[in-house]
Amino acid sequence: MILYDAKQPGPNPAVVRLFVHERQGLRFDVETIDLAGLENRKPTYRNTVNARGEVPALRLDNGRIITEITAICGYFDEIAQGGRRLFGNTPEERAEIHMWTRRAYLEVVLPFVTWWRGTDAAEEAYRGHRILMPEAKRSHRLLADQGLNQFDEDLEGKTFIAGDNLSMADIMLYGFIGTNVATGEIPWFNVPQAPQRRRVVRPYGGARCQPEDDDRFASTRRKLGWPSMENDPIDVTGDRGSCQRDGARRR
Numbered sequence: 001m002i003l004y005d006a007k008q009p010g011p012n013p014a015v016v017r018l019f020v021h022e023r024q025g026l027r028f029d030v031e032t033i034d035l036a037g038l039e040n041r042k043p044t045y046r047n048t049v050n051a052r053g054e055v056p057a058l059r060l061d062n063g064r065i066i067t068e069i070t071a072i073c074g075y076f077d078e079i080a081q082g083g084r085r086l087f088g089n090t091p092e093e094r095a096e097i098h099m100w101t102r103r104a105y106l107e108v109v110l111p112f113v114t115w116w117r118g119t120d121a122a123e124e125a126y127r128g129h130r131i132l133m134p135e136a137k138r139s140h141r142l143l144a145d146q147g148l149n150q151f152d153e154d155l156e157g158k159t160f161i162a163g164d165n166l167s168m169a170d171i172m173l174y175g176f177i178g179t180n181v182a183t184g185e186i187p188w189f190n191v192p193q194a195p196q197r198r199r200v201v202r203p204y205g206g207a208r209c210q211p212e213d214d215d216r217f218a219s220t221r222r223k224l225g226w227p228s229m230e231n232d233p234i235d236v237t238g239d240r241g242s243c244q245r246d247g248a249r250r251r
Contacts, residue, residue, distance in 0.1 A: 001028035002059040003072075004049055008035045009183050011113070012069050013056050015175035019073040022166060025081035028058075041129045053129065070101060073168055086168050093163060100162040100169035107147030109176045115140040116185055141188065148189075148200055155199035 006013035020026055033039050033055050040046075041053045050057045050067050058066040058075065066072055077087045088094035116122055118134035126132065151173070155161065161169040180186040 001061055003028050003030050004045075004055055004057040004059070005030050005032050006035050006055045007032040009179060010035060010055070011109075011176040011179040012054070014179045015069045015171055016056050016072055016076075018171045018175050019076060019086065019168065022171065023073075023076055023080050023086055024083040026076055026079070035125075038127065038129070070105075070168070070172070073171070077168075084165065086166070086171070088163075088167065097162045097167045097169055100167070101172050104151070104161070104169055104173040107150060108144055108173060111140040111144035111147060112176055112180060112186060112189075115144060116180075119185075121185065144189075148197055152197040152200040158199075 003016070005017070033045065035055060040050075040055050046053050049059070049065060052067070054067060056067075056069065056072060058072045060066065066075055074087055077085055086097075088097045114133065115137050117126075117130065117132050118137040118140070122130075122132055123134075151161075160166050161173065177189070181189065
């Protein structure tokens with residue numbers, strides 16, 4: 001398998017990376033795509049990997065391409081050797097985790113992303129490759145605030161979003177929050193200055209998703225209080241390598 005990963009920080013690739021670190025028991029090759037250079041928008045990538053120009057993507061051994069982060073993570077959850085499933089073990093657990101993952105995406109992640117796509121930074125990044133809606137920024141900020149407030153209430157008395165263990169729902173929500181806080185691309189969402197949402201922004205105990213040697217996650221780890229992975233790193237040097245997550249590494 002080949003995972004097409006991003007060379008630059010981005011919440012979608014971050015979610016898959018965090019999932020891989022938590023799930024363990026995975027082996028695949030990695031090829032990094034230069035988003036800043038619009039490599040994902042060029043014909044080579046769009047004609048051979050993902051016609052929509054989105055990253056990440058997963059090429060299976062039979063050549064089939066899987067895109068969309070929830071689908072990629074779901075596939076990894078099914079094929080991982082050992083470890084604990086992050087989409088649940090029973091029909092009830094899977095239904096609950098899918099429910100909360102969907103809520104996290106619709107109520108927080110999507111408004112975050114759509115707000116950012118109305119900024120000058122997004123216009124410069126996409127350079128005409130996506131239709132943007134700067135006039136909708138205020139509405140999407142309000143929608144994101146509403147979603148964060150709701151999740152803060154939902155987390156009362158809970159450590160994790162769905163059930164008693166970390167799941168895909170946690171990774172979806174905090175992957176997007178952490179990446180955007182670390183990059184500063186959503187300046188109005190400031191974790192240290194959010195006392196009204198103590199539960200949704202508190203240091204997230206139990207996740208060991210942060211590779212020490214990956215600068216893209218270093219500030220995320222510090223700001224969200226995620227624990228160290230110094231004894232379980234992932235090497236992300238180079239543009240192509242093999243990654244195995246039972247200690248994951250690229251060579």
